[in-house]
Amino acid sequence: MTAPARPTEAGPRPAPDPGAAAARATAAILRDTLHGTDRGVVVDSPPGAGKSTLVVRAALELAAAGRPLMVVAQTNAQVDDLVLRLAEKEPGLPVGRLHSSDADPYDKALDGLANVRKSAKAADLAGLDVVVSTAAKWAHVKVDEPWRHAIVDEAYQMRSDALLAVAGLFERALFVGDPGQLDPFTIVGGEQWAGLSYDPSASAVTTLLAHNPELPQHRLPVSWRLPASAAPLVSDAFYPYTPFRSGTAAGDRRLAFAVPSDGSGPDRVIDEAAASGWGLLELPARHTPRTDPEAVRALAAVVRRLLERGGAATSERSADPAPLTADRIAVGTAHRDQAAAVRAELVRLGVTDVTVDTANRLQGREFDVTVVLHPLSGRPDATAFHLETGRLCVLASRHRHACVVVCRAGVTELLDDHPSTEPVQLGVTVKFPDGWEANHAVLARLHEHRVPWRP
Amino acid sequence: MSLIATLARLEAVHSGRAQPGATVRHRHLSDRPLVFVPLTTAGEAGAPLGALVGADRRAPRLLAVPQPRDRDLRFAFLAELADVMLPYVDSFAGVVEAAERTDTDPETGKRVKVEVELCADAPQLIVPSRAGIEFVRLLGRSMRFRRTAEQDPEAPHPAPPRVPLLGRWLTHFGERARVPGSSLLLALSDVLAQHWTTGQSGLEDQHLGALLAWIAPPGGASGAEAALRAELERDAAGQLRCPPAGPATDPAFDNKLLAPAIERYDRARQALAAAEDGLTADDRLGALTTAERDVLALVETCALPTWEKVWDGLDLLRTLPEGAHVAERWTRDRWSFTGHRDRILAGEPPQPRRDDAVTAAGKLAAREREQARLDAQEALDDPLVMAGRRLAGEAFAGEVVDVVMAYGEGKRPSPRPLVTVRTEDRPHLAERAKVYRSLGGRPQSAQCVAEEEEGTLLVLRILDKMGRGKEPEAGSVPEKGDLVCFTLFEHEQRGGAKLPDPEQTPWTHGGPPGEESVPEAPDPVTEEDVL
Numbered sequence: 011m012t013a014p015a016r017p018t019e020a021g022p023r024p025a026p027d028p029g030a031a032a033a034r035a036t037a038a039i040l041r042d043t044l045h046g047t048d049r050g051v052v053v054d055s056p057p058g059a060g061k062s063t064l065v066v067r068a069a070l071e072l073a074a075a076g077r078p079l080m081v082v083a084q085t086n087a088q089v090d091d092l093v094l095r096l097a098e099k100e101p102g103l104p105v106g107r108l109h110s111s112d113a114d115p116y117d118k119a120l121d122g123l124a125n126v127r128k129s130a131k132a133a134d135l136a137g138l139d140v141v142v143s144t145a146a147k148w149a150h151v152k153v154d155e156p157w158r159h160a161i162v163d164e165a166y167q168m169r170s171d172a173l174l175a176v177a178g179l180f181e182r183a184l185f186v187g188d189p190g191q192l193d194p195f196t197i198v199g200g201e202q203w204a205g206l207s208y209d210p211s212a213s214a215v216t217t218l219l220a221h222n223p224e225l226p227q228h229r230l231p232v233s234w235r236l237p238a239s240a241a242p243l244v245s246d247a248f249y250p251y252t253p254f255r256s257g258t259a260a261g262d263r264r265l266a267f268a269v270p271s272d273g274s275g276p277d278r279v280i281d282e283a284a285a286s287g288w289g290l291l292e293l294p295a296r297h298t299p300r301t302d303p304e305a306v307r308a309l310a311a312v313v314r315r316l317l318e319r320g321g322a323a324t325s326e327r328s329a330d331p332a333p334l335t336a337d338r339i340a341v342g343t344a345h346r347d348q349a350a351a352v353r354a355e356l357v358r359l360g361v362t363d364v365t366v367d368t369a370n371r372l373q374g375r376e377f378d379v380t381v382v383l384h385p386l387s388g389r390p391d392a393t394a395f396h397l398e399t400g401r402l403c404v405l406a407s408r409h410r411h412a413c414v415v416v417c418r419a420g421v422t423e424l425l426d427d428h429p430s431t432e433p434v435q436l437g438v439t440v441k442f443p444d445g446w447e448a449n450h451a452v453l454a455r456l457h458e459h460r461v462p463w464r465p
Numbered sequence: 466m467s468l469i470a471t472l473a474r475l476e477a478v479h480s481g482r483a484q485p486g487a488t489v490r491h492r493h494l495s496d497r498p499l500v501f502v503p504l505t506t507a508g509e510a511g512a513p514l515g516a517l518v519g520a521d522r523r524a525p526r527l528l529a530v531p532q533p534r535d536r537d538l539r540f541a542f543l544a545e546l547a548d549v550m551l552p553y554v555d556s557f558a559g560v561v562e563a564a565e566r567t568d569t570d571p572e573t574g575k576r577v578k579v580e581v582e583l584c585a586d587a588p589q590l591i592v593p594s595r596a597g598i599e600f601v602r603l604l605g606r607s608m609r610f611r612r613t614a615e616q617d618p619e620a621p622h623p624a625p626p627r628v629p630l631l632g633r634w635l636t637h638f639g640e641r642a643r644v645p646g647s648s649l650l651l652a653l654s655d656v657l658a659q660h661w662t663t664g665q666s667g668l669e670d671q672h673l674g675a676l677l678a679w680i681a682p683p684g685g686a687s688g689a690e691a692a693l694r695a696e697l698e699r700d701a702a703g704q705l706r707c708p709p710a711g712p713a714t715d716p717a718f719d720n721k722l723l724a725p726a727i728e729r730y731d732r733a734r735q736a737l738a739a740a741e742d743g744l745t746a747d748d749r750l751g752a753l754t755t756a757e758r759d760v761l762a763l764v765e766t767c768a769l770p771t772w773e774k775v776w777d778g779l780d781l782l783r784t785l786p787e788g789a790h791v792a793e794r795w796t797r798d799r800w801s802f803t804g805h806r807d808r809i810l811a812g813e814p815p816q817p818r819r820d821d822a823v824t825a826a827g828k829l830a831a832r833e834r835e836q837a838r839l840d841a842q843e844a845l846d847d848p849l850v851m852a853g854r855r856l857a858g859e860a861f862a863g864e865v866v867d868v869v870m871a872y873g874e875g876k877r878p879s880p881r882p883l884v885t886v887r888t889e890d891r892p893h894l895a896e897r898a899k900v901y902r903s904l905g906g907r908p909q910s911a912q913c914v915a916e917e918e919e920g921t922l923l924v925l926r927i928l929d930k931m932g933r934g935k936e937p938e939a940g941s942v943p944e945k946g947d948l949v950c951f952t953l954f955e956h957e958q959r960g961g962a963k964l965p966d967p968e969q970t971p972w973t974h975g976g977p978p979g980e981e982s983v984p985e986a987p988d989p990v991t992e993e994d995v996l
Contacts, residue, residue, distance in 0.1 A: 049972060114897075149962030170974070171826035175962045177971035198645060198832040208822035208974045210829040221975040299468075347858060350893040354920075 028232040028257045036064060039228045043068055043184045044075060052165075052215060052227045053186045056254040057244065057407035058235020058376060061186055065163050066095045068184055072159050073103060073139040080180060081142040083163040086110075088374060089142050090117035092163065096140065097123045106135030108143035108151070149175035156181050162214065163187070167373065169194040170217040171210035185215055190248045190407075191373050192400035205437025216439075231255070235376050235410055237263045239287025247451035248403040250443060258326055265379070265411045266331065268320035275463025276312045280319070282459050283379070283412035290456040291463055295420035298388035301351040304465050305387055308416050309341055310355040311465075312381050313364055323378050323411050336363035338378040342405040343368055344385035344396060352383075369404040380409040384417035386449065392428035397445030402452060415456055425449055469853035470662060478664035481687030483679040486662040488849045490785040493648040493795035495589035499553050500525075500775050502593055502768045503600050505712035506533040507719050511607050513542055514714070514723075515764035518549050522776045529764040531730045531757045536622065543608060544625035551627055553588055554634055558806045560585045587649060587795075587802035590638050591779065593673050593710035593771050594654045600712045601650060602639035608632025609815040621990060633815050637805045640816070644832055646794045646839035649802065653778045654710065660785060664689060672696060673774050674707035680781060710771045722763055730756040788846035794839070822974040823967045830961040841956045845903055851950065855890045861900075861923070862950040863888030865943045871926070880937040883914070884925045884949075891920065892953060900951040904930055904941065908956035925951070 042051045055061040065081070072079045083089045086109070093107050094117070107128045109115035120126050127135060132151040135141045143151075145168055160180035162168065166187035177183075193213055200211035207220035219225065233241050234257040241256035265284040271277035275291055283289030291312065293304055321334030332338075341356075343349045346368055353366045365377070369385075382405045385396045395401075406413060425446060434440070443451070466474075473484040499520050506512040515529035526549050530542045564583035567576050592598055609632030611624035638650040658670040663679035669692070670676050678691035686694075695707040704722070705715050714723070733753040740746035820828065844851045844860065854860040867885035872878035894900075894913050901908045907930060915924040931937035943949050968977045 146962070171829055171964075174822060174826050174971065174974050175964055177973040178965050178969060196829060196833060198829070198836050199643065200829055202643070203820065203825045203829075206819065206825065208825065210822075210826040214973075218973045221973065346893060350858060350891075 028255060032060065032230060032232040032234075032257070035228060035230055036060075036067070039064065039184075040068060040071060042226045042228070044071060046226065048222075048225050049182045050218060050222060050225045051184045052219065052225055053184065053230065054189050054227065054252065055186060055230040056190065056233050056249055056252075057188060057403070058233045059230035059254065060232075060234055061163075061188065061230065062092070062095060062374075064230065065092065065161055065186055066099055069096060069140055069161060070100055070103070072161075073100075077158045079140045079159050079161065080148070080157045081140060081161045081163065082145050082148055082168075082176060083142065084145055084167050086116065086144055088163060089144055090120060093120055093123075093126055093142050096142075097126055101125065103140065104138045106138040106141035108132055108135055108141055108147055110144075110147055145172045145176055148179060151176075151179060153179055159183065161186065164374065165215050165218075166213050167191060167194055168214040169196075169210065170208060170212045170214055173214035173217065174208070174210070185218060187215060189215070190400060190403045192370060192398065192404060201435070204435035209438075229254075232257045233407075234258075236407060237287055237409075237411060240407070240409065240413065243288070243452065243455050244403065244407045247406075247443065247448045247455075248399060262326050263411050264324040264331075265334070266322050266324070268322070269318065274311075274315075275461055275465070276308070276315045277319070279414055279461040279463070280312065280315055282461055283414045284321075286459050287412050288456060288459045289412065289414040290460045291414060291416045292460050293387075293416070293418050294464055295418055296388060297390045298418065300345055301347055302388045302418070303351075305383055305416055305418065306348070306351045306355050308463070308465060309352050309381055309383055310359055310361070312414055312416065313339060313341060313356060314359050314361055316379060316381075317361060321379070325410065332378075334378055336361065337365075340365040340367070340372060340375070340377040340380045340408060342372050342380055342382045342408065344383070344401060348383060369401045372408055373404050375408060376410065377408055378411045379414070380405070380412075381414045381416065382406070384415050384421065386421045386424055387417040389424065392424055392446075394432055394445070397428075397449060399441065399443060399445045399448045402445070402448060406452060417456075419462075422450070422453055425453075466667075467853050467857055469856050473662035474664055477662055477679065477688065481664075481689060482682065483661040483663045483688060485660070485849065486658075487660045487785070487843075487847050489788040489847050490782055491659065491788050491791065491843050491846065492646075492651060492656050492782075493589070493787070493791050493798070494779065494782060495586070498589040498591045498779065499550065500591045500772065500779075501550075501597070501601070502710075502771045502775065503597060503604075503712045504714055504764060504768055505600060506530075507714065507716070509533060511603050512539065513604070513712075515542075515761070515768065516546065517765070517768045517772045518546065520553060522772075525769075525772050527761060527765050527768075529761045531760040532727060532734075540625055540628065543604075543628045543631065547625075547627040547631040550631055550634070557584055557586055557588045557802065561803075582803065584799050584803045584806065587799045589648060590650045591775060592650070592652055593775050594671050595652045596671075596712060597710070598639060598642050598650060598652050601635050601642075605632050605635030605637075605639050606818075609636050610818075629815065630809070633809065634805075636816050637801075641798070641801050643828075644801075645836040646842075647798050647801070647835075648795060649798050653775050656782060657778050660782065663692070665692060669696075673710040673771065673778070677774055677778060677781075681777075708767050708770055710774070711768070714767060718763075718767060723760075726756070726759045726763055730760055732756075788843070790842035790846050794842070821967050821978040822970050823964050827964055830964075834958045834961060837954075838958045841952070841954055844952065844954075845956065851952075854952065854954075855892075855950075858891055858893035859954055860950065860952040861886070861888045861890035861892040862948065863890070863923075865945055865947045865949055866922070868942065868945055878935065880927075880931050880935065880942075882927050882931075882937065882942050884911070884927060884943050885917075886923045886925060886949060886951070887921060888923060889921065892923075894923070894953070898953060899928075900925065900953055901956055902949055902951045903956065909941070911951065 039053055069079055083092055093105055096105050105126045107116055107120055107126055109128060109130055111130045129135055157180045160183040162183055162185045164187050165185040166189050196211040203209040208217050229252055231254050233254055236244060236256050238256045238258055238260045245253045271281050279289040279291040291308060316339055322331035323334050324331040341352050349366050349368055356364060385401055386392055477484045497520050502517040504514040506514045512533040513530060514533050517525040517527055519525045528542055528545050530538050532538055561582040562585050564581055565578045566581050568579050570577045608628050611629045612620045613626045614623035641647050642650040654671055654673045654676055657676055661680045663670055674695035675692035678695045679688035682688045682691040698706045700706055703717050708715055733756040737749040737753050740749050844854050851860060863886045865884055866887045869883045871881050871883050873881045898913050899910055900913060901910050909930040910928045911925040912928060913923055914926050927942055931941040970977045
């Protein structure tokens with residue numbers, strides 16, 4: 011998901027060079043983190059802008075400066091991923107992986123790393139340069155002397171109350187996250203605290219900035235993941251006031267297939283997506299149950315054809331095209347039962363190793379091609395859950411090459427029938443764009459790449 | 466809405482009767498609940514119009530405010546309400562049993578058991594609908610910061626004694642009602658709608674009359690017709706035959722009956738004030754009393770149908786046997802009641818206007834834990850609720866078709882038998898997912914190790930609750946032919962992480978709360994407060 015600053019090839023491209031712009035932003039962040047006087051630094055990162063690379067780099071520099079560092083991530087998968095990246099970059103660095111006392115608490119790959127110590131007790135890891143764990147685990151740790159520094163990863167997905175439980179552990183912190191992804195939520199009502207600066211169900215960054223508005227805020231300006239075809243759409247629809255751009259130019263990424271199209275809907279939408287980066291496979295309008303069988307079959311059919319047609323992805327990473335294999339493809343849905351239905355259908359078609367998951371669980375992940383079931387497809391209503399900007403943003407920003415959206419016709423009309431009706435809470439900053447606006451923006455663009463299909 | 470709820474609604478529409486949504490009662494019902502049917506004044510937030518309140522169906526106490534905008538009359542109403550509610554609450558505060566609680570010893574910092582009192586039972590407040598709970602909160606908020614003449618002799622408009630105390634109790638009831646599964650304050654329409662599924666929308670279920678019409682339609686009519694009648698039918702004078710459960714009243718009632726009656730009361734009062742001699746005053750006092758009685762009678766006609774319906778609804782709920790975990794949850798309600806009783810006895814100030822950061826986070830965490838616990842307990846207590854979870858892929862039931870003994874890999878081999886279950890359910894099992902079943906009330910966990918025959922055969926490795934020996938204890942492993950039900954969700958909740966003390970609130974959350982918020986001052990009296 012990252013690329014070193016590269017010299018630009020010829021061709022029309024906005025100045026300055028994206029590599030240079032990103033490097034400048036990173037340098038400013040590291041300067042504030044290492045030498046600034048503020049207790050916190052906030053970094054907003056659009057999808058695939060090198061957030062993990064930044065975290066690893068900041069961790070290494072802080073460790074090199076002799077500051078004991080704790081790293082807070084949100085899930086065990088994120089923690090393991092960070093530890094692996096740290097060890098890859100600096101194999102000699104003593105790293106602690108604080109884990110839970112459940113069975114299989116961490117990725118077995120960590121066992122092969124010589125300088126990574128793993129324990130369920132923080133005391134066993136005392137004195138190590140970097141200790142990494144989840145916010146939930148850190149909340150149980152007690153210390154006499156706080157850490158000099160902390161890095162909080164995915165801070166926009168962390169809830170304010172989770173930060174409250176761990177903030178006593180560190181003196182200063184670097185908060186990194188993507189404001190456009192899914193907000194944290196609670197299953198029980200928290201309206202009584204809406205509008206309070208420390209609303210426990212708000213995001214950690216919201217609370218932090220409400221109480222410390224003077225903290226320096228930075229932004230990573232370049233998405234290395236999203237291709238030139240996707241960055242403008244995602245930026246316009248979800249980040250209208252903090253635009254970013256793609257690190258690659260229009261011709262840098264190509265997707266080609268060895269087997270020609272058989273003229274079916276799935277094949278036509280695959281070709282459209284390969285050519286333009288986006289494809290909308292539109293099924294006839296209909297109200298359906300959540301696990302719409304036709305849509306599920308369409309998703310599975312697109313995945314199968316992607317694999318059968320022998321795809322090859324050319325990118326700036328290497329001179330030779332890389333084969334489009336199952337592990338480079340993901341299916342994204344809004345609900346878990348939808349994901350389960352797609353998984354079952356793929357098993358029936360004999361397709362394995364394709365990631366199928368909900369938007370929540372796809373956050374932070376990256377694939378070459380994604381096939382997405384539109385959250386509003388077939389629905390009679392547009393609830394706040396299905397309209398949530400972050401959900402659509404996550405689903406539309408996981409791919410390096412192309413994204414195919416499967417959707418029933420009629421979502422535009424559905425949106426027009428259901429304008430946002432969420433109650434306005436005093437003291438709560440209204441998020442803009444709202445889900446309604448963002449959905450319309452995305453649909454308008456997707457309609458240019460529409461392939462109607464009656465299965 | 467879950468799939469099973471959708472199906473039940475379709476069935477209700479088809480059959481014309483509400484369908485069971487539960488086979489047991491999932492909320493505690495007191496033997497002696499206090500039913501509270503409040504009415505409020507249109508367009509005047511927090512101005513009660515009247516109420517029926519009482520613990521005896523045959524003897525409701527009627528309270529009314531003949532001029533709702535008059536603060537003195539409002540206080541008189543609230544004082545009367547306190548006279549009914551506080552003795553009821555107090556009657557539970559005195560009966561205690563000994564209990565143990567784990568506390569941190571202030572000297573050693575260790576967790577020690579301490580002997581404390583626990584109230585043997587707790588009061589239970591029943592309001593007709595969800596809006597009634599909001600109204601209880603509103604009343605609590607408007608009363609708990611008032612000062613009585615005794616507390617503050619300088620106060621220009623002192624509240625009658627006990628009114629601030631009632632405010633604190635109502636605030637506690639309202640706050641407790643936010644905890645999932647609690648029963649100190651219940652909205653009857655919510656509880657009924659949980660136990661019966663009607664053929665109308667959730668919003669329509671908020672109308673108590675329509676809801677009861679679906680559950681028990683009078684005279685063999687269909688539920689839909691009866692519900693429509695309950696919502697719309699008016700008498701010759703244009704008044705609803707089934708007034709809304711409140712606290713809001715019907716506009717036709719407000720405009721045609723209530724407003725003229727209040728106006729008559731106002732005029733009678735002005736006339737009395739203008740009386741110049743004793744004889745006229747006597748006459749005019751008589752007119753005032755009549756006008757006051759008229760308003761009272763109107764409030765009664767408006768609230769009495771709801772009062773009757775609430776008791777009908779309670780009778781319906783009592784026909785269901787209590788769920789197995791209900792008593793355990795009620796015990797937590799009793800702890801909550803005892804705790805607040807102790808805070809009042811200790812002379813602590815009323816609940817603050819806003820929670821501080823730590824309190825808010827603590828409450829949210831507790832409620833999330835309670836919600837997860839409630840969801841699990843309701844499913845374990847009730848096969849119909851479990852059926853909904855099975856349909857949603859969160860549980861599965863089936864027959865054990867094979868048991869193979871196996872052992873773990875540790876130094877001391879412990880039993881890890883493999884149990885094969887045949888099921889027609891379609892659980893959303895991730896790879897090596899953990900599943901749980903209830904074994905004598907305690908959760909036994911297992912791991913799904915294989916799916917065979919397109920997921921109809923599940924091989925589970927039992928992980929615990931088999932004793933310490935090499936052989937599992939008798940009855941701890943399912944046997945061939947047993948019917949078992951496993952859930953994908955855990956049955957018990959772990960305690961959350963400890964939050965810092967409020968004085969230790971970190972810099973990210975604004976630091977420790979300032980002193981000014983600790984003893985809350987009442988709102989300053991403005992010109993609008995006094996007519």
